[in-house]
Structures are given as C-alpha cells and as structure tokens.
Amino acid sequence: xxxxxxxxxxxxxxxxxxxxxxxxxxxxxxxxxxxxxxxxxxxxxxxxxxxxxxxxxxxxxxxxxxxxxxxxxxxxxxxxxxxxxxxxxxxxxxxxxxxxxxxxxxxxxxxxxxxxxxxxxxxxxxxxxxxxxxxxxxxxxxxxxxxxxxxxxxxxxxxxxxxxxxxxxxxxxxxxxxxxxxxxxxxxxxxxxxxxxxxxxxxxxxxxxxxxxxxxxxxxxxxxxxxxxxxxxxxx
Numbered sequence: 001x002x003x004x005x006x007x008x009x010x011x012x013x014x015x016x017x018x019x020x021x022x023x024x025x026x027x028x029x030x031x032x033x034x035x036x037x038x039x040x041x042x043x044x045x046x047x048x049x050x051x052x053x054x055x056x057x058x059x060x061x062x063x064x065x066x067x068x069x070x071x072x073x074x075x076x077x078x079x080x081x082x083x084x085x086x087x088x089x090x091x092x093x094x095x096x097x098x099x100x101x102x103x104x105x106x107x108x109x110x111x112x113x114x115x116x117x118x119x120x121x122x123x124x125x126x127x128x129x130x131x132x133x134x135x136x137x138x139x140x141x142x143x144x145x146x147x148x149x150x151x152x153x154x155x156x157x158x159x160x161x162x163x164x165x166x167x168x169x170x171x172x173x174x175x176x177x178x179x180x181x182x183x184x185x186x187x188x189x190x191x192x193x194x195x196x197x198x199x200x201x202x203x204x205x206x207x208x209x210x211x212x213x214x215x216x217x218x219x220x221x222x223x224x225x226x227x228x229x230x231x232x233x234x235x236x
Contacts, residue, residue: 011147011171015159023139024148024174026125027075032132034125039067044129045075049082051121052110065108068099082110118236122158123173130177140178148174157236 014021017028026045033040034047037054041047046069053066065081072078077096080086084100086093111117130137148171152159156166 009146011149012143013149013151015151021139021143023133023136024143024150026170028136030129030133031135034128034132036128039070041070043075043078044125046070046072046078047128048122048125049075049078051125052082052114053108055111058111059107061103061106061108065100065103068103119169119173122170123177126173126177130181137181140174141181143178144182147171148178155236 012021014024016022017025019025022028026048027043029042030044033042034044035041036047036051041050050066050069053062053069055062058066069078069081072081080093080096081100084097084104086097088094130140149168150159150170152166153162156162158166158168158170160166160168160171
C-alpha cells in the first residue's frame with residue numbers, strides 16, 4: 001500500500017514579485033489599482049501598510065502619514081515607512097526612517113490593536129486584490145489543489161521563516177481565498193443542475209454561515225495573537 005503522505009501534492013513556494021507566480025506577492029504591481037476610502041494603491045502592500053494608520057478615531061496626522069505611505073514609490077519603501085525602522089545603511093533608507101520619525105513625533109501611531117487585527121486587515125486587502133485584478137486571480141486559481149507557502153527567511157509570521165517553521169499566514173489566507181473563489185464560481189453550474197428556486201433557497205441558508213466564516217473571525221485574531229512576538233519574527 002502506498003504511503004498516504006506520498007499522494008499529498010507538494011506545496012507551491014512563492015516569494016518575489018519577479019518570480020513565476022509573482023502575482024501572489026504583495027509587492028506585485030497591479031494593473032488594476034486598489035481603491036480604499038477614495039484613494040488608489042498600486043500594490044496590496046501599499047494598502048496593507050497604510051491601513052495601520054487608517055482606523056476609526058485616527059488623528060489627522062495618522063491619515064496624512066497613511067497617505068505618505070500610499071505615495072511611496074515602491075512597496076518596500078511603503079513598508080519601511082509604516083514600520084518606522086529598517087536594518088540597512090543606504091542613505092535613502094535612513095531618510096525614510098527620518099520621515100517616519102517626524103510623523104511619529106507629531107503623534108502618528110498605528111492602530112492600537114494592530115497585532116490582533118492585522119490578519120483580518122490582510123484578508124480584506126487580498127480579497128480586494130484578487131477580486132479586482134483578473135491576472136492575479138487567474139494565477140491564484142492555477143494553484144488549485146496545492147498548498148501555498150511564502151518562502152521568507154526574514155518573516156516567520158506571513159512567511160515560513162528562517163527554519164521553514166513560520167506561521168505562513170499569507171499562504172494560508174491565499175489558499176482560503178482561492179477555495180472561496182472556486183466555490184463562488186461553481187454556483188452558476190449548481191444552479192443549472194438544480195431548479196433555480198431550489199438553488200436560491202439553498203444559498204439563503206448558506207449565506208449566514210458564509211458571513212460568519214469569513215468575517216473578521218476570532219480564529220484569525222486568536223492565532224495571530226499567539227504569533228505576536230516581534231522580537232522573533234520582526235515587523236509585519
């Protein structure tokens with residue numbers, strides 16, 4: 001009898017926006033920019049990082065800093081600004097940290113419960129990205145039946161970490177989103193196979209469960225709280 005583990009497909013690893021499947025990276029430049037609160041974002045990383053400072057009750061300086069992040073020329077620069085620190089010696093990196101420090105000194109602070117909310121925020125950002133950009137959605141669906149792992153030696157929260165044992169939250173959220181898209185796209189087929197009335201009634205029964213499953217779930221918050229230690233995995 002063949003080993004059951006041998007029948008499990010190997011996961012797909014992704015990392016850089018320039019690699020094959022680069023569309024899965026948050027650094028991938030989008031043909032269709034994302035829109036949030038009336039402003040456009042060229043990558044999902046830009047939007048995710050800006051969301052740290054866009055929250056109910058955020059001060060004017062927070063909103064201004066979020067726009068500074070939004071306008072960063074690259075997603076990496078947006079990340080440096082939002083995290084307000086960088087390990088690097090290039091002058092442009094140091095200048096970005098100085099800019100972030102000026103905003104901080106003026107009162108710009110990230111969402112108070114960011115560590116508990118960041119998985120839910122990333123989930124919303126990914127939903128926006130893959131619903132709007134057809135190319136990215138097509139690439140995501142091409143990974144059907146396989147696990148997804150962000151290969152990152154420096155990020156053990158969103159990626160698999162230095163030893164490959166990180167939480168891989170980005171990969172998990174992408175798989176969850178992919179399966180939801182596949183299910184949603186199968187609905188017209190199901191309706192053709194059954195009577196429209198029966199299908200409509202079935203969807204009415206399923207919708208509350210769907211909303212409960214994919215809203216800002218407590219599971220995400222609890223697990224992200226467990227992975228909260230910055231000293232081990234760095235900023236995200």
